[in-house]
Amino acid sequence: MSMVLKFIFSAFLVFGVVLLSTNADPVEDKQALLDFLYNISHSRSLTWNASTSVCNNWTGVTCNSDQSRVVALRLPGLGIHGPIPPNTLGRLSALEILSLRSNSISGSFPADFSRLKNLSMLYLQSNKFSGPLPWDFSVWNNLTILNLSYNGFTGNIPPSISNLPHLTALNLENNSLSGAIPDINIPSLQQLNLSNNNLTGPVPKSLERFPSSVFSGNHLLSETALPPALPVQPPSAPPSKKSKKLSESAILGIVLGGCVLGFVVIALLMICRYSKKEREGGLPTKSQKKEASSEKKISESQDKNNRLVFFEDTSLAFDLEDLLRASAEVLGKGTFGITYKAALEDATTVVVKRLKEVTVGKKEFEQQLEVVGSIRHLNVSPLRAYYYSKDEKLTVSDYYEQGSVSAMLHGRKGEGQTPLNWETRLRIAIGAARGITHIHTQNGGKLVHGNIKSSNIFLNSQGYGCVSDIGLATLMSPMPPPVMRTAGYRAPEVTDSRKATHASDVYSYGVLLLELLTGKSPTIAAGGDEVVHLVRWVNSVVREEWTAEVFDVALLRHANIEEEMVEMLQIGLACVVRVPEQRPKMRDVLKMVEDIRRDNTENRPSSETNPEIVFSTPTPEAAVVGGTSSAPQ
Ligand SMILES: *[C@@H]1O[C@H](CO)[C@@H](O)[C@H](O)[C@H]1NC(C)=O
Ligand SMILES: *[C@@H]1O[C@H](CO)[C@@H](O)[C@H](O)[C@H]1NC(C)=O
Ligand SMILES: *[C@@H]1O[C@H](CO)[C@@H](O)[C@H](O)[C@H]1NC(C)=O
Ligand SMILES: *[C@@H]1O[C@H](CO)[C@@H](O)[C@H](O)[C@H]1NC(C)=O
Numbered sequence: 366m367s368m369v370l371k372f373i374f375s376a377f378l379v380f381g382v383v384l385l386s387t388n389a390d391p392v393e394d395k396q397a398l399l400d401f402l403y404n405i406s407h408s409r410s411l412t413w414n415a416s417t418s419v420c421n422n423w424t425g426v427t428c429n430s431d432q433s434r435v436v437a438l439r440l441p442g443l444g445i446h447g448p449i450p451p452n453t454l455g456r457l458s459a460l461e462i463l464s465l466r467s468n469s470i471s472g473s474f475p476a477d478f479s480r481l482k483n484l485s486m487l488y489l490q491s492n493k494f495s496g497p498l499p500w501d502f503s504v505w506n507n508l509t510i511l512n513l514s515y516n517g518f519t520g521n522i523p524p525s526i527s528n529l530p531h532l533t534a535l536n537l538e539n540n541s542l543s544g545a546i547p548d549i550n551i552p553s554l555q556q557l558n559l560s561n562n563n564l565t566g567p568v569p570k571s572l573e574r575f576p577s578s579v580f581s582g583n584h585l586l587s588e589t590a591l592p593p594a595l596p597v598q599p600p601s602a603p604p605s606k607k608s609k610k611l612s613e614s615a616i617l618g619i620v621l622g623g624c625v626l627g628f629v630v631i632a633l634l635m636i637c638r639y640s641k642k643e644r645e646g647g648l649p650t651k652s653q654k655k656e657a658s659s660e661k662k663i664s665e666s667q668d669k670n671n672r673l674v675f676f677e678d679t680s681l682a683f684d685l686e687d688l689l690r691a692s693a694e695v696l697g698k699g700t701f702g703i704t705y706k707a708a709l710e711d712a713t714t715v716v717v718k719r720l721k722e723v724t725v726g727k728k729e730f731e732q733q734l735e736v737v738g739s740i741r742h743l744n745v746s747p748l749r750a751y752y753y754s755k756d757e758k759l760t761v762s763d764y765y766e767q768g769s770v771s772a773m774l775h776g777r778k779g780e781g782q783t784p785l786n787w788e789t790r791l792r793i794a795i796g797a798a799r800g801i802t803h804i805h806t807q808n809g810g811k812l813v814h815g816n817i818k819s820s821n822i823f824l825n826s827q828g829y830g831c832v833s834d835i836g837l838a839t840l841m842s843p844m845p846p847p848v849m850r851t852a853g854y855r856a857p858e859v860t861d862s863r864k865a866t867h868a869s870d871v872y873s874y875g876v877l878l879l880e881l882l883t884g885k886s887p888t889i890a891a892g893g894d895e896v897v898h899l900v901r902w903v904n905s906v907v908r909e910e911w912t913a914e915v916f917d918v919a920l921l922r923h924a925n926i927e928e929e930m931v932e933m934l935q936i937g938l939a940c941v942v943r944v945p946e947q948r949p950k951m952r953d954v955l956k957m958v959e960d961i962r963r964d965n966t967e968n969r970p971s972s973e974t975n976p977e978i979v980f981s982t983p984t985p986e987a988a989v990v991g992g993t994s995s996a997p998q
């Protein structure tokens with residue numbers, strides 16, 4: 366009997382362990398988050414649903430690697446207001462990163478945050494917190510970044526802050542803190558701002574290494590004795606010979622009696638060093654654009670009034686600071702700017718485009734992007750957010766894991782990679798045509814894509830083409846000259862007028878069709894410095910009645926597609942005629958492209974009906990050379 370019990374007991378044990386290990390959701394953390402959600406108000410919706418996995422599907426929530434605990438919570442700018450309900454977030458005891466910045470949270474500093482002993486970064490800035498700061502900071506032994514700026518905290522700065530051995534950034538600016546500044550002797554501290562409070566007394570020796578701007582807007586005694594605000598060096602500037610020289614004189618200065626200059630220089634060097642360290646992963650600043658690209662930025666010119674503007678249905682939760690902090694990888698450099706893949710800390714990946722040469726003002730910029738951002742269509746890649754400030758204009762859109770059509774067509778040369786088959790190319794053409802046709806109906810029929818090229822086309826979930834990067838050409842008028850690689854897409858009349866139109870979109874789409882058919886880039890290097898545009902090459906080959914030679918060799922192994930290819934070729938050539946007025950309208954192009962397959966299902970093919978087409982394997986070199994002049998030899 367007891368044996369049976371024992372067996373049942375151990376079976377339960379095993380079963381329980383299995384249950385625990387398969388259901389990885391951290392149940393208690395989830396409940397704490399739900400309790401938090403039910404008891405606060407917020408104006409932007411969160412995708413928190415009790416029946417979905419907290420680790421995979423909840424906005425702003427990040428779990429540890431075995432998904433047993435929630436370790437980061439980022440809810441910036443979600444319009445959360447009111448006080449934080451007690452005993453909710455305080456239960457997330459494994460939390461390392463907590464960001465509630467840029468909301469309207471009121472009330473005092475939540476007492477139960479003292480239970481978050483693993484907290485490393487705490488961002489509560491730009492809220493409406495009030496009352497005193499917590500007395501004992503030593504409970505957060507691992508704290509590295511503490512940002513409580515732009516709130517209404519009162520009372521003294523607790524001396525226990527100086528017990529935080531790993532603190533690197535302390536930001537208390539724009540509160541109502543009073544009393545003397547404690548002696549915060551933390552060697553690791555690299556960023557400090559105590560400005561715009563009601564602090565009194567002297568600046569302690571330990572903090573004299575910081576520039577006076579971090580103490581401004583207080584009633585400090587020594588303020589006038591400090592040197593005037595430092596011009597912060599741009600992060601890209603490498604420590605130059607000059608600063609080396611300076612540091613020698615600084616040493617001299619210190620030797621001579623610790624004169625102020627020494628502290629200035631040390632601060633300067635520390636800023637340089639810190640910025641350098643910070644540069645290891647995000648988007649580069651404007652000043653760094655010219656140098657190697659995968660470096661990092663901290664935007665110095667962040668204007669408080671300029672926020673990332675999200676479109677309604679977007680469940681992304683991050684702000685500009687997250688974006689700039691994200692590790693970034695350059696995806697491409699185009700006519701309109703540089704495109705980055707940005708991996709945010711919460712595992713979301715987005716594409717950020719940093720626009721250059723925007724010529725329109727803020728209002729026009731916003732109007733245009735509101736038009737673009739409101740488009741939701743199966744064949745149009747949605748714009749998620751944008752940002753405008755004097756120095757920086759960004760767009761945020763989806764990242765496509767499998768890459769662009771350009772990468773699929775031209776990037777798969779390696780062994781083992783199968784070239785794009787005809788079905789896929791046809792679906793890309795149909796999808797892109799649907800997307801562009803839809804775009805041409807927007808904004809009262811005035812919206813122009815302006816930058817159609819294979820690197821701006823992706824596959825949607827149905828495997829059809831889906832266009833992105835819409836309407837940016839309008840923001841840059843006259844359009845900047847194209848980079849070499851994309852010059853082949855630009856309609857001839859645009860070279861003079863520098864203005865994109867529906868007709869020039871049709872031209873670019875035609876080039877895309879030719880690219881899909883030939884597998885060649887729109888600008889073909891023809892040996893030496895010479896380049897030849899795809900349109901010219903295709904025209905010349907077709908004129909010499911070598912039609913079959915234009916097609917991608919990789920397509921020739923598919924049976925019974927010749928007619929479809931020839932039809933697409935004819936549509937493509939109709940789109941790229943020189944005179945804009947003679948090009949078909951996009952909706953007619955769409956109909957023709959959709960008819961390619963429809964026609965053929967009715968009367969299935971034979972190459973005999975096209976006697977002029979002889980399928981042979983062309984030698985690509987000969988073909989390219991043949992294209993360098995308009996009349997091939
Ligand atoms: C929050 O709301 C839930 C559901 O309404 C409730 O069960 C819970 O007790 C509340 N928690 C707090 C801390 O108020
Ligand atoms: C949560 O998800 C379930 C099933 O996935 C769905 O039926 C329910 O409507 C969702 N609830 C909310 C509030 O979105
Ligand atoms: C999580 O969300 C994705 C799409 O965002 C969905 O495909 C998946 O089914 C969701 N998972 C759960 C457990 O709800
Ligand atoms: C805090 O972090 C350490 C190291 O990552 C971990 O071992 C510990 O379990 C964490 N504490 C809690 C309460 O999760």
Ligand SMILES: *[C@@H]1O[C@H](CO)[C@@H](O)[C@H](O)[C@H]1NC(C)=O
Pocket residue numbers: 482483506507
């Ligand atoms: C602080 O973080 C380190 C790892 O970064 C961890 O090992 C340690 O347990 C943490 N300390 C506390 C008090 O949580």
Ligand SMILES: *[C@@H]1O[C@H](CO)[C@@H](O)[C@H](O)[C@H]1NC(C)=O
Pocket residue numbers: 490491510512514515534535536556
């Ligand atoms: C703290 O927040 C302010 C206001 O958003 C910001 O300017 C500052 O860079 C932040 N500091 C840190 C270290 O995050």
Ligand SMILES: *[C@@H]1O[C@H](CO)[C@@H](O)[C@H](O)[C@H]1NC(C)=O
Pocket residue numbers: 515539561582669
């Ligand atoms: C910061 O404080 C200064 C001085 O009190 C004030 O002029 C300024 O408007 C404050 N800034 C913000 C964003 O609250």
Ligand SMILES: *[C@@H]1O[C@H](CO)[C@@H](O)[C@H](O)[C@H]1NC(C)=O
Pocket residue numbers: 541543563
């Ligand atoms: C600053 O302190 C003085 C007196 O010490 C007080 O009169 C004043 O109201 C305080 N200002 C703020 C913004 O707290």
Ligand SMILES: *[C@@H]1O[C@H](CO)[C@@H](O)[C@H](O)[C@H]1NC(C)=O
Pocket residue numbers: 538539557558559560561576578579
């Ligand atoms: C500190 O903040 C004030 C505004 O609150 C700003 O003017 C100053 O430049 C900041 N100093 C540093 C070093 O960030």
